[in-house]
Amino acid sequence: MPEPLLSIGSFARAVGLSPTTLRHYDDVDLLAPAHVDGVSGYRFYDVAQVRTARMLAALRDASVPVETMRAVVDADDGAVGALLEELAARRTTSAAAEAAALRRLAGELAVPRRAVATVDGAHLAVALAAVAPLAGADELDAVQVVVGDGLVLLASDRVRLARWSLDATVRATSGGSSVVVTVPGPDVPALAGWARDRAKVTVTADEHGATFADGSHLAPVAADASGAAPDLAAVWEARRPRGLNRTWVAPEDGPSDARHVAVPLGDVEVLLDSALLDGALATVHGPAMLEADTNLEPVLVRSAATPQHGILLMPVVPEGLPPAGGRVLP
Incomplete structure (x- = not known):
């Protein structure tokens, strides 16, 4: 059927x-x-x-x-x-x-990233002079400039990482994020010398680079796009200590003739390279606050006089402990 x-x-x-x-x-x-x-x-x-x-x-x-x-x-x-x-x-x-x-x-169709910020010229010159000596080689032979909510300068030789935050008047931003550009190491002294005599410096940054100007007068150097260089601002945020252990170090506490110096920081004792510590203390000026979370993580050196400026140092790994890489940057 x-x-x-x-x-x-x-x-x-x-x-x-x-x-x-x-x-x-x-x-x-x-x-x-x-x-x-x-x-x-x-x-x-x-x-x-x-x-x-x-x-x-x-x-x-x-x-x-x-x-x-x-x-x-x-x-x-x-x-x-x-x-x-x-x-x-x-x-x-x-x-x-x-x-x-x-x-x-x-x-x-995307809105290009662009930011315009104005800072005190003398302050910019001081910041450039402070962080530039820590610039490394190759892609790190530069000062990174982050233009966004303010103006931040960073430089690193992988063992150290310097950061200086400047008060800035941000007049225009677009594209939804900060703009990162780099001033090549050889150009930093010229830019610092030019900025030192300017009342105000306006930084105009986009994905192609940045210009520095005092009104209609452009600086003799410009910044490049960040390219393949590491994002130093992201490294700083990831590796800076959270203030679990800290101590003050006065200028009379150094320099040291020893190769390494042990610094007690709260519950831990951190072993630091004496030359690197002396250099950091000389850069931040005056009594310095040292902060660290453990004796294997970067130590933050910052000054009471210039709290906006800080340097991350890698400690020396004590004998008997596994190596921690020895670098702030990987």
């Missing part, structure tokens, strides 16, 4: 397609009903058509166009798998190309 035919509504529920979609597939000769009532025009479907209809439903969910559906339906059972694999490969390639195009468009 033959299986009873299913009404379009029952068939639609069984295969996951709407009656409207089934009527469309009939109109385009993709899936014709098994029987159409000559009087009412009602469509009826055979149970044997369920497999094909469910395949069409899956293809439709994958946004496969009707002509491609037709090719799948008409293919031999043995060829369907290969056809679907080919379709999936084309989809992957197309999706990657579309995603790349969208990213390019997003980059073209």
Whole structure:
């Protein structure tokens, strides 16, 4: 006895397609009903058509166009798998190309990062002179300038990291984040000398670099884009101590003739390179606060007179303990 035919509504529920979609597939000769009532025009479907209809439903969910559906339906059972694999490969390639195009468009339409800040010229000169001696070699032979909520200068030779924060009037920002630029090491003295005689210096920074100006008078040097240099501001935030252990060191406490000096910091004793510590103390001027979380993590040296300025130093690892890398920067 033959299986009873299913009404379009029952068939639609069984295969996951709407009656409207089934009527469309009939109109385009993709899936014709098994029987159409000559009087009412009602469509009826055979149970044997369920497999094909469910395949069409899956293809439709994958946004496969009707002509491609037709090719799948008409293919031999043995060829369907290969056809679907080919379709999936084309989809992957197309999706990657579309995603790349969208990213390019997003980059073209994105608001470029830009920041404008004005600082005291003499203060900028002092800050440049303070952090520049700690600049290292290669990509670190520079002073990083972060223009955002204020103005921050940073420099590092990997063993030390100096930071100086300046009060600044930020007049314009766009692009949603701070702008990081670099002043090449050889250019820092010229910029510091120029800024020293200026009442105010305006720093205009974007993704291509920065200019320094006093009104309409430009500084003889400019800053470059940060390029491949490490983000020193991020390193500072990640590695600076949280003030768990601290002590004051007065200038008369140094310099030391010993190669290393042990500094008691609260619950820990930190072993520091005497030359590096003496250099840091000379830079920050006056009594200095030393802070550290452990005797294996960077020590922060900062001055009471210039709390906006600080230097991170790596301690000397005591004998018997595993090495901690010996660098502020990796």
